[in-house]
Amino acid sequence: MKERIYSIPLTDALNEGCDCVMCSLEDKLEHDAVDYFMGASKMEPDVRIMTNKKGFCRRHLHMMEAAGSPLGLALMLDTHMNEIVGRLEKKGKAGGLFAAKKNLVALADELESIIGGCAVCDKLKGHLADAAGNLVYLWDKEPDFRKKLENSKGLCLPHMLLVMRAASSELSGKRLDEFADFIVRTQTQMLETLNEDVNWFTKKFDYNNKDADWKNSKDAVPRAVNKLVSF
Numbered sequence: 001m002k003e004r005i006y007s008i009p010l011t012d013a014l015n016e017g018c019d020c021v022m023c024s025l026e027d028k029l030e031h032d033a034v035d036y037f038m039g040a041s042k043m044e045p046d047v048r049i050m051t052n053k054k055g056f057c058r059r060h061l062h063m064m065e066a067a068g069s070p071l072g073l074a075l076m077l078d079t080h081m082n083e084i085v086g087r088l089e090k091k092g093k094a095g096g097l098f099a100a101k102k103n104l105v106a107l108a109d110e111l112e113s114i115i116g117g118c119a120v121c122d123k124l125k126g127h128l129a130d131a132a133g134n135l136v137y138l139w140d141k142e143p144d145f146r147k148k149l150e151n152s153k154g155l156c157l158p159h160m161l162l163v164m165r166a167a168s169s170e171l172s173g174k175r176l177d178e179f180a181d182f183i184v185r186t187q188t189q190m191l192e193t194l195n196e197d198v199n200w201f202t203k204k205f206d207y208n209n210k211d212a213d214w215k216n217s218k219d220a221v222p223r224a225v226n227k228l229v230s231f
Contacts, residue, residue, distance in 0.1 A: 006134040014148045019223065021152060022159035023231045025131055026124070033123045034063050038072050050119055051076055052083040057118035064120075084114055132159070132166035139182070140175060150182070154190035156230045191227070198224050 006025065013024035037056075041047045056064065064073050091110040092103075138145040155163060160183065167179045197220035203209050204217065 004134045004137060006131040007138060010131065010135055010138060011145065011148075014145070014152055017153070019153045019226055020156040020159055020230070021149070022128070022131065022135070022162065023156055023226070026128055026159075027231065029127045029131070030060075030063075030120070030124055033120045033127070034060060034067060036123070037076070037119060038064055038067050038069055042072060042076055048076070048079060052080050054117035054119045054122065055080050055084075055114065057121055060118055060120035087114065128162060129166065132162045133170050135163055136167045136170040136179065139179065140171060146182075150186055154187050154227075156227050158230045160187055194220065194224055194227060 009025050009028065010021060013021040016024060018024040037047070037051065042051070055061075067073075087110060088107065091107050135149075139149060140146075154160075164180075164183060167176060167183070171179055197215070197217045200215055201217040201220040204212065204214060
């Protein structure tokens with residue numbers, strides 16, 4: 001098999017029987033990305049320039065806080081906050097701070113650009129795009145992987161979208177048609193089964209069904225949430 005960087009992690013995730021092979025991989029990649037920025041790379045000038053500019057989203061900043069290295073995080077926050085102060089002061093002085101509505105709007109736009117970035121998200125996004133392309137490649141080239149994927153619990157909707165985008169770049173012609181049929185057919189079947197479980201969960205609260213078997217519906221709600229919006 002032609003080796004690609006995510007071949008083994010994707011195969012391992014399939015063998016785990018997880019609810020979404022891409023979710024399982026994303027969880028690992030996300031923690032790896034946090035570890036990367038909390039590790040020695042935080043002292044590299046090019047990395048520090050990038051984290052100063054982009055900062056981190058709420059989710060990943062809390063993950064970094066929980067990583068147990070307050071000094072390392074403080075070093076990044078120190079220079080990042082200096083960057084924020086400098087950008088706001090520069091924008092504020094551009095026409096007199098709050099002198100007119102347009103200046104306030106300009107300052108708000110600058111603040112939005114500051115809080116809208118995340119170095120971890122950007123790194124993770126690139127890795128996930130590569131992994132989605134790898135999944136399509138393995139489906140196309142490895143019959144065993146394709147069979148396991150077809151018999152798996154499918155993908156969550158966000159990762160289904162990511163994989164579909166990747167397929168449009170990785171495949172063409174008949175192979176792309178086959179993949180489109182595969183992904184729509186298997187995902188629809190998975191969602192129909194899950195919908196039945198959710199529906200039965202609601203019906204179990206009917207007095208007439210109080211003694212009926214829960215079937216496979218007891219955890220239907222969290223499974224449905226994960227399928228709709230990822231983990």
